[in-house]
Amino acid sequence: MIEPIISKNENVKYILGIEGSANKLGVSIINNEKKILINMRRTYISEIGCGFIPREISSHHKHYLIDMIYDCLKKVKIKITDISLICYTKGPGIGSALYIAYNICKIFSLLFNIPVVGVNHCIAHIEMGIFITKLYHPIILYVSGSNTQIIYYNDHKKKYEIIGETLDIAIGNVIDRSARILRISNLPSPGYNARDDTYDYTELLFFPYTIKGMDISFSGYDYYINKINLTDEEKRKIQICYSLQHHIFSMLIEITERAISFTHSNEVIIVGGVGCNMFLQNMMKKMAKQKNIKIGFMDHSYCVDNGAMIAYTGLIEYLSSTNKQNYNFDNISIHQRYRTDDVLVTWR
Incomplete structure (x- = not known):
């Protein structure tokens, strides 16, 4: 295995990453040089002695996601139209939680014609681990x-x-x-x-x-x-x-x-x-x-679920793809049981 070679692409300047597969909601913006500009996270915490209830996690993500995206854009000092690529967690994860990022990506893709990459959550953890270590x-x-x-x-x-x-x-x-x-x-x-x-x-x-x-x-x-x-x-x-x-x-x-x-x-x-x-x-x-x-x-910043790992993995997948037309509105989906070994790793 060798280090992934990612050429600089002037058409992809800012990448928005959204992670929301379980109780943690992450939003991050990176640039085409793989520099993490912001990595924001909010965590749903259940009461002591209670587990995570899917509908409450979904409500948590729905409540905070738009504000988190706005805050990230504001801190990086860019607009949503400056985003060249959106990456979101396709799976695996809790269905009701995955649907929040899925719906937002559908809206952004439709309104602003931005390509969208659905990222395997497990692969994102691996790629971020390799990138950091x-x-x-x-x-x-x-x-x-x-x-x-x-x-x-x-x-x-x-x-x-x-x-x-x-x-x-x-x-x-x-x-x-x-x-x-x-x-x-x-x-x-x-x-x-x-x-x-x-x-x-x-x-x-x-x-x-x-x-x-x-x-x-x-x-x-x-x-x-x-x-x-x-x-x-x-x-x-x-x-x-x-x-x-x-x-x-x-x-x-x-x-x-x-x-x-x-x-x-x-x-x-x-x-x-x-x-x-x-x-x-x-x-x-x-x-x-x-x-x-x-x-x-x-x-803790990168080991726990976060948006940066989704943005980074989506970027290297997108740049390695020979057919970038696949990353459109019609192909945005979720897969609750999206296994690690289901993904063809084209960037290595």
Whole structure:
């Protein structure tokens, strides 16, 4: 794999990116030199002990999206007619959430005749990770609220190939479910809120550890959390969170090690919202040191869902396309189950 070569295109000056596949709404503007001019985000936070309700996420995005686009344009000091390309999340994601950006893109395309690129959310995480870390042929550990995958680029197929993934629920979903049971806030994240250095965690609580080849399984953790009975309520929460993370992240490290052996890669990057977790990052650093490999992380700005990753990925896809007439009003759509390996990667 080599660094994507993107020629400067005078016809594409400003690119608007809109991300709204789940509870985070992101709007970003970049230029044709891939410089991120602004990257704005608003997050829907549910009440403690409650999950994300699709209709409430949809209402959240609908309420804020136009204002966010206006604020971004104002801060960059341009008008909507100065936008040369619009990129939005086509999928995967929550249907009612995806439809908000979809509808806005339809309107902008119709009113201003701007080409629109539907971007695969997972591919956008990967491309932003490669762009930020400058590691161009990595094993990718993609961990988020809806996805858990081990990925590498298959040069023969011209696709990102999934060589391992969750068999049931995503790792972020496990953490969120556990937070609901323990009544831990999602602001800014359950993993962050569960940290505490005042207790000595020399004894791990029992949790399932299920690996099947290169795939992993996370089902049943809520049962074990409800089953545990410790006297001190706060200590119970902290010890459960520590033990839970130790088990589920160890599974991720193990399949990442296997992927390194299979592909002979000496680079690993972690993308997706769960990639911000310091517990996971520290475990991965130890493995990387033992294997003598390079490892790339991103900060919260680009690891968590954001508009910049959509704008950047849409730009490189658009510039690599031989038929730019496809990016028109009639081809704007959403795909809730748009898999990583469904996308033909024409820009590598």
